[in-house]
Amino acid sequence: MENEKRTIVVPGEKVFNDQRRVDGGYADAAGTFATTMAMVHEDRLVPLKGYYLPKPGDFVVGIVKEETFNGYEIELNSPYDGRLSTRETRERFLVGDVISAKVADVNEIHEPIIAEPRKLGGGEVLDVESVKVPRIIGRNASMVETIKQHTKSELFVGKNGRVYVKGGNTALAIRAILKICKEAHTGGLTDRIVALLEGRE
Amino acid sequence: MILDEVKEAYVRDLLAKGSRADGRQLLQYRKVKVTKGAYPNAEGSALAEIGDTKVAAGVKFDAAIPFPDRPQEGVFMVNSEFPILAHPAFEPGPPNENSIELARVVDRGIRSAEVIDLKSLVLEEGKVLGIFVDLYVLDHSGNLIDCAALAAMAALADAKVPKYDAETKKLLRDQPVGALPIAHKIVTCSFEKIGSKILADGTDEEEIASDGRYTIATADSKTICATQKSGAAGFTRQEIVKMMDIALEKGEELRKLI
Amino acid sequence: MAVSEEKQMIVNGKRLDGRGFNDLRPISIKAGVLKRANGSALIEWGRNKVLAGIFGPREVVPRHMTNPKRAIIQARYIMAPFSGQEEHGRSGPNRRSMEISKVAKHVFENVVMTNMFPKTMINVDMEVLQSDGGTRVAAITAASVALADAGIPMKDLVCGVSTGRINGQLVVDLDKTEDNYGESDMPLILSPRTGEVLLHQIDGKLTKEEIAQAMDMSFEASKKIHELQVAALKGRYERVLAETENGNNGGGN
CATH class of the missing domain: 2.40.50 (OB fold (Dihydrolipoamide Acetyltransferase, E2P))
Incomplete structure (x- = not known):
């Protein structure tokens, strides 16, 4: 209800x-x-508010912030940067590259070790509050699938509150995501998002 | 802030197609708003907003000692602060080069056009009126100079000169004698050069992507009174002339808001 | 504190601006007023105008101040050179503002759950754009709303008021004139949830009994201030809730 x-x-x-x-x-x-x-x-x-604290197993969208002697520092829309070791990947990254990745491990002060990096390119990055991510994804990914269907955009929603949008009607997909964030605490949201996507709003 | 750098590529891609992230035309300004008298404890004040950028300005008068080389002139000073709440990259401490440049460009526009007749500010032998304009950047979403110039000029236009009591050698702030005479309303128009494209009223994201900036201060529809070129990019003679045409035209519109 | 016996500030049982002894000046609080700050609030309290902005938790600068067990808080209270009714002020911090920044920092160290963010720094910036007495309590009250707006976990929203004695009478929320010509001033910040006092300064002579009474008066007045903080924070969410609920009914959901 x-x-x-x-x-x-x-x-x-x-x-x-x-x-x-x-x-x-x-x-x-x-x-x-x-x-x-x-x-x-x-x-x-x-x-309704909060900061992203990395947890093992989280899929995230990061930005390469710095190259170090044995890896990379990855910015995660969090107070804590991730560490990506060069042993994890054969791919070379540049500062400013946007990647999807998995949090492999986290130490006692939240500092995450990053694994399975994959370079994302040609799309747009949108930072939102990480507490809104469950709403953006929806029950059994229903919300994110609805947006993909209507906009034909490729969407990657990181647990860290960073969304990567590529192709299709990018502007509409972003509008839908921002509306979800603004109205995350309300009921009947799916119907209103569908209305927005179908141009009935 | 690394995110801002990621956006640089996005800004450039869009611009190559002739568009901007917020949907504006290249030479279009964001919504501009000026609120005079925002901080009435000051003798003059204003809050200027260009899009999400906000700059506050306060004018204070003091009975001051003239500069030794200009004993028959009042003192006019513009200072600017970048408080840390305005931007994630702002740090506490003495003014940095950006803050000093901002204050000096605004100061130059007002001073060079003789907006205030400094010779009229002598109170008595050895005592002159000091006019102190303080610019406070409250929210930095790009184009601080134009926003600061609007705030400064609106605060001066709002200023009431206090009465001078020759006996106590003090200003009586609760007894204003009238508005501060203003000869011109100076406004600035700033342009960012990104690749080969020139755009007006850059956002903070566009400023990061920018190769260079050109600021033009105008006194009226025909008169340019100060300019500043900043950043590594070069501008052609043609580009400069074109920006001046736009600044003279746009300046008239901005002037109406003061 | 400048003491002057001559200045009459209570006439027919009212203060110069018409307030009773327990009355606050009009207060308005707005949350989320800045785009770039992680959290922000503007408080207008009588003629006071204070803007508070939050950044962090983020990497500590300078690095040697890093605490491996908790977040450090860097509070900065500062007055704009044009904020007063007097002559042009100096820009930047002075001894007074640095002391206030320090005691404000201790207030936030009490309520912010700094242990959740080791090795980080939280910046609390309080800019006084116009001052008329009681700016430190106004600034901390605003900063508390800004911290909640930023989403920084806290055990409570803190708030408070300055109570003092003018013409021998205890009054709540001294304005600049009352502060300048009154006998004593007692700014106080409390945690409404626990009733603990988190900032307490006394400037001027007061008896033990007067202090106890002044605390009662401050606590009582703070209830109203706390209500305004809560309303400023809840308002935006509740408006969206109300809008969507109306929409749902209309749509036959």
Whole structure:
């Protein structure tokens, strides 16, 4: 059901009476409190703001920031840059290259090791908030497939909140993604995105 | 900021096809807005906006000691600050070369056209009126010079001169004697050269891609009073003449906003 | 604090601008006002206008200040040279602004979950564009909204007010005149969730009892300020929610 109540909370606002370890929440003896702007919906706390912290297994879109003696530093739309070792790849990269890659490992202070790099070229890069990525992808990738179908664009949505768009109606695909981000906390979003893509809006 | 550099290729690709990321024509400005009197504690103030770029300006008057080589002239100074909240690349510390260039180009436009009659600013023997214009960049999305020039000029046009009390040698700020006389409204038009293309009112992304900038300050529809060429690119004589034509025309439009 | 016995600032039980002893000046807060900053807020508090902007968590500059266990916070409170009603000010930091920057930093070190972002730096920039007394509490109140706008995890939104004594009377939210001619001034920032005081400075003579009463008055006034912070942050999301819900009903969903 789309009509269930959605409540917006701010940092410091109580969201649950019990202590829960959840993203965007902080628990102490008095209960669980929001730490970022978030939405409470169906007994879940959904952050509306936040930074990307790399996790092993994440597929991400990075930008080569620096070449080092044994690899590359990869910018990930995150406070932490990734390390890509030259052992991981035979391909040569230049500073400014956009790549898709996988986070292979992360140390205790979030610094990620990057693997499986693949150069992306000729498209556009769009940075959004990483907390919006699940909405852009949609249940079973339904949202991203809808956008691809209508725009004929190639889309790669990195878990780090960086989207790579190539070919097709790039401008329309970007408009759809920005609308998803703006309205991520609302219900009935799929219908409105389809309306936008079909030019009914 | 590395993302900005990635966008350089995108900016150049688009430009090769004759278009810009925000859909503007090459010589088209973003939406320009000027709010006079934005900070009324200052004797004159304004907030200028060009697209997402925002620059605040404040004018303060002080009873000052004249420069020794110009005892019969008031003091006019333009200073600029790049506070760190305006851009991820801005750092705390003394003004850097960009901030100094910005202040000097704005200063030169106003000073060279004799916008303010400095000789009229003598209060008494050894005391003159000092006019201090402070430019504050609040949000840097490109074309800071044009935005700063608008803010500075609007703040001067908004300024009320306080009464001078010869006995205490102090300015009575709550007793303004009138508006500061302004001879011209100076505006600037800045152009970026990217490859062989020239565009007006560059965004921050376009400035990164830019090979060079040319700024033209105009006093009215016929008079150019200052220019500044910046960056490595060279401009042909023809290009310069064309930019001047545009600056004289566009300047009239911007002047109306002050 | 300049003490002058002559200046009458309370007339018929009202302050010079017509406020009662517990009244705040009009306050408006806007979140997300800057394009380039990660988070931002503009607060207009009486005649005060303060803009706060956040960058980070990002790489620490200078590098030797890196803390491997947590993010460091660099707070900068600064007044524009044209912000006052007096003569032209000096640009850049001075001893006063550096002290305020330091105590503001400690406020944010309390509520920001710095342990989540080791080896990074968070910049909190507070630019006073117009000042009329109480700028430090206005700046920190705005910066707290800007941090939430940036998405930096925090245990609470902090806020506060300056309470002080004028003509022997305790009053909330001193303006510039009251600050200049009053007897004492007590800026205070608190965490509304825990009730802990995170910034507390006293300038001028006050008895223990007066301080206790001034704290009560500050706490009470801060409730209103906190409501304004919450409204500034929630407003944008709630507007979108309301728009889409109306749209859904109309569309027969």
